[in-house]
Structure formats: C-alpha cells, structure tokens
Amino acid sequence: MGSATTYLIVGASLAGAKAAQTLREEGFAGRIVLVGEENERPYERPPLSKGYLLGKAEREEIYVHPPQWYAEHDVDLRLGITVTGVDPAVHEVTFVDGSRLAYGKLLLTTGSSPRRLPVPGADLAGVLYLRRLEDSNRIKETFGAASRIAVIGAGWIGLETAAAARTAGVEVTVLETAELPLLRVLGREAAQVFADLHTGHGVDLRCGVQVAEITGTGGQASGVLLADGSRIDADAVIVGVGITPNTQLADAAGLDVENGIRVDAHLRSSHPDIYAAGDVANAFHPRLGKHIRVEHWANALHQPQVAAKAMLGQDATYDRLPYFFTDQYDLGMEYTGYVEPGGYDEVVFRGNTSTREFIAFWLAHGRVLAGMNVNVWDITDPIRALVTSGQAVDARKLADTDVPLDRLLDHPTRTD
Structure with a gap:
C-alpha cells in the first residue's frame, strides 16, 4: 500500500481515536496509523479530574474504544512511540529510533502539556500535575496518604482536584493569583459562585497571592511559601496553572504556529496535507469570525x-x-x-445563585454571547439557540424564569 493511501494520526488521544473512527465510518479503505507517546490506548481526560479521581468511575470506563476495536477496524495503533520530526516536503515523519514513515495526509492531535511552575522547589517529590492517567492515579494515591494538600491555581483543574480532595477528607488550601477563582474565564459575577462553593466545603481559599517557593524536607514537598512571607x-502540592499546546513538531516543520497550530475552518494547517485538531489547534471559527483555541x-x-x-x-467545516x-x-x-x-457588558x-440552581448569561449590546447552566439540566439547546441567533434579547425577560427561553427569539435559528 503506497504512502498516498496512508493517513497518519500523531497523538493517540480522544481526538486521534475519533479521527480514526470517522475515517473508517466515512469509507476510507486505506492504511490508518495512530501513534501515541503514552502506553495507554486512547482515553478521555475529563474523568481524570472528576469521576475517576473520585473513585466513581472504573478505569475501563475512561477508554474511547475497547482494546479489540483497533484491530477490528484495521487501525495500526502504535503506543509508547515518540515522533521526533515531520518533513512536509517529502510527506514523512521520523520516530525517536530513527525509523521513518511516509504518509499521504497527516493529522496532529498532539494535545497540550501542563504549564510548569517557575519557582524554587517545583521539582520536589510530591509536586503533582494532572494531565495523564498516571497523574490521576498518583493524585488519588496521595489523597489516601495525605492529611493536607495545597493546590496552586484556581482554574478548572485546580478546583476539580480540590473538590475531589475534600470529598476524600483531605484538608485543602487553594492558592490563586487573581482576586477570585476562574475570574478570567467567568468574570467577577459568576466567579463568586465558585469561591463560595469551595469555602462552603471547608477549602481555605486564598486569592490575590503569589507563590514564591515550594518548600521541602529531604527532597519531599512540605509546603508553600508565599511572597508575603x-x-x-x-503533604503534597498540586499545580494547575494552565496548559501549553504541544506545537513542537509543527514549529520544526515550518507550519504556521500562533497559540497553537493555526488551521482554517476545515482544520487544515498552512500545509495542505497536514491538519490539526483538539487542544493543539488554533482554528478559525466561522461564526465568531476569528481564530480560537479551546482546551476542552x-x-x-x-x-x-x-x-x-x-x-x-x-x-x-x-x-x-x-x-x-x-x-x-x-x-x-x-x-x-x-x-x-x-x-461582555452585562451578566444576567x-x-x-444562593442555592446554586441558575443560568448565567453573558451579553454584549443585548446579544447573548454565552450561557452557563448550573444544576439546571436539558437546557443547552435553547442556550445555544440564543447564542447562535445573533439577536438582541430583553434582559428582563431573560432573567424571568416564567418566560421560556425559546420565546425570547423572534426567529429561532439552527443551533448545531
């Protein structure tokens, strides 16, 4: 089988597995090679900070496909292998052992890596990051052995691990540079809900602080020193201060890279036979009219x-x-x-909010840009319709629970 009929996917992640699945479902009969650095077959990452970390989901539940799926669908799954280079001119990748593989088209689903904390002591044992299955296992073990942990960063990963730790009975201190958790993502109005949630569950939430050092004894982390002294x-420190897209291969290959691999609405990179998807892709979004990179x-x-x-x-598209x-x-x-x-200029x-059963809407010039439903379910379709409509809405009616959301639009539009 020639290289032109070989479609190579680098990144044996949820994105990589779904791409292979779609290629087969759409009738592609050529060779599919799916390569991943980890020794685990493709799995989903949300359970690593949610159900799996809490012990509510079994390990087998996190995988995208059962083990036999790849052989049954003639997908050449290669695990524990690192791709070290891509040569777009000759349509070829190089592996860490020096071997090469020619491809017709290439999809990069290389994901992202946790941003490291640049302070003294960050390399001590007991300083934990959460990205891979092995990380989640290590943190889960820590919950069983530790009586108190510090979480640096009050983003989604930081707050979810803090919640899991409290649920496991561990004392938790969360340290955040901003004035509120999730402030950059949600804005002050909605971020306060999450601050109250965690303090209400016994978390020592400290915002507006700077970490100066992770202290240790005998090579093991023993605490955190703040800039104010x-x-x-x-007993352990969990760091969740963001992620960085894994663009090293794209950079070296000369692809356009800017906050991820820049791709068009078809997910095609600056080279016509190379595509990117998932965390690593900074994709042009037709509805928003701009490139965005979404880490979800x-x-x-x-x-x-x-x-x-x-x-x-x-x-x-x-x-x-x-x-x-x-x-x-x-x-x-x-x-x-x-x-x-x-x-945005208004949150409705x-x-x-006090019982944490609500919907929050972010508006600009009367138009709904986003909606967040908290403990209110089966409502994402009407929220999506409000956002995609582009229509201005009456904020008073938007806040009125007696007015159905689908009554707010003059002309309902297609959602997704």
Whole structure:
C-alpha cells in the first residue's frame, strides 16, 4: 500500500481515536496509523479530574474504544512511540529510533502539556500535575496518604482536584493569583459562585497571592511559601496553572504556529496535507469570525470528525460553539458559547445563585454571547439557540424564569 493511501494520526488521544473512527465510518479503505507517546490506548481526560479521581468511575470506563476495536477496524495503533520530526516536503515523519514513515495526509492531535511552575522547589517529590492517567492515579494515591494538600491555581483543574480532595477528607488550601477563582474565564459575577462553593466545603481559599517557593524536607514537598512571607504546610502540592499546546513538531516543520497550530475552518494547517485538531489547534471559527483555541473535551470529541472528513476531500467545516462542563461537590455545570476576558457588558442571572440552581448569561449590546447552566439540566439547546441567533434579547425577560427561553427569539435559528 503506497504512502498516498496512508493517513497518519500523531497523538493517540480522544481526538486521534475519533479521527480514526470517522475515517473508517466515512469509507476510507486505506492504511490508518495512530501513534501515541503514552502506553495507554486512547482515553478521555475529563474523568481524570472528576469521576475517576473520585473513585466513581472504573478505569475501563475512561477508554474511547475497547482494546479489540483497533484491530477490528484495521487501525495500526502504535503506543509508547515518540515522533521526533515531520518533513512536509517529502510527506514523512521520523520516530525517536530513527525509523521513518511516509504518509499521504497527516493529522496532529498532539494535545497540550501542563504549564510548569517557575519557582524554587517545583521539582520536589510530591509536586503533582494532572494531565495523564498516571497523574490521576498518583493524585488519588496521595489523597489516601495525605492529611493536607495545597493546590496552586484556581482554574478548572485546580478546583476539580480540590473538590475531589475534600470529598476524600483531605484538608485543602487553594492558592490563586487573581482576586477570585476562574475570574478570567467567568468574570467577577459568576466567579463568586465558585469561591463560595469551595469555602462552603471547608477549602481555605486564598486569592490575590503569589507563590514564591515550594518548600521541602529531604527532597519531599512540605509546603508553600508565599511572597508575603506566609507559609502553608502541605503533604503534597498540586499545580494547575494552565496548559501549553504541544506545537513542537509543527514549529520544526515550518507550519504556521500562533497559540497553537493555526488551521482554517476545515482544520487544515498552512500545509495542505497536514491538519490539526483538539487542544493543539488554533482554528478559525466561522461564526465568531476569528481564530480560537479551546482546551476542552467537546473540541477533542468533535473537531477530529471534521478534520477526518476534510482529509477525505469533503466540504466539512467546524463551527460548533465551544462547550465545557464541570462537576464539583454537588454542583454540576455546562457552559455554551465564547466570551473573551472583559468581552461582555452585562451578566444576567436566571434562577437562584444562593442555592446554586441558575443560568448565567453573558451579553454584549443585548446579544447573548454565552450561557452557563448550573444544576439546571436539558437546557443547552435553547442556550445555544440564543447564542447562535445573533439577536438582541430583553434582559428582563431573560432573567424571568416564567418566560421560556425559546420565546425570547423572534426567529429561532439552527443551533448545531
């Protein structure tokens, strides 16, 4: 079988597995090679900070496909292998052992890596990051052995691990540079809900602080020193200060890279036979009219389906609204839409924020940019319709629980 009929996917992740699945479902009969650095077959990452970390989901539940699926669908799954280079001119990749593989088309689903904390002591034992299955296992073991932990960073990963630790009976201190958790993502109005949630569950939440050092004894982390001189004792430290897209291969190959691999609405990079999807892709979004990079599960699930179809010559574009969810204690949340930091002029709440059963809407010039439903379910379709309509809405009616959301639009539009 020639290289032209070999479609190579680098990154044996949810995105990589879904791309391989879509290629087969769309009738591609050529060779599919799916390569991953980890020794685990493709799995989903949300359970690593949610159900699996809490012990509510079994290990087998996190995998995208059962083990036999890859052989049954003639997908050459190669695990524990690192690709060290891509040569677009000759359509070839190089592996760490020096071997090469020619391809007709290439999809990069290389994902992202946790951003490291640049302070003294960051390399001590007991300083933990969460990205891979082995990380989740290590943190789960830590919950069983530790009596107190410090979490640096009050983003989604930080808060979800903090909630899991408290649920496991561990004392938790969360350290955040901003004034509130999730401030950059949600804005002050909605971020306060998550601050109250965690303090209400016994978390020592310290915002507006700077970490100066992770202290240790005998090579083991024992706490955190803040810039103001205060110390937090901890048996382990979990760091969640963001992620960085894994663009090294794209950079070296000369592809356009800017906050990820820049791709068009078809997920095609600056080279016509190389595509990217998932965390690593900074994709042009037709509805928003700009490039965005979204670090959430829904992109890793849906983007590769579009990429695979585009690789097959279909006119497929990715225009789904960003979507993500979280589960913390008794709070479940879904968020639909896209708002840049400071990119709204009003937040409208519908429901009761004190009991944490509400919907929050972010508006600009009367238009709904995004909606977040908290402990209110089966409502994402109407929220999506409000966002995609582009119509201005009456904020008073938007806040009124007696007015159905679908009555707010003059002309309902297609969602996704």
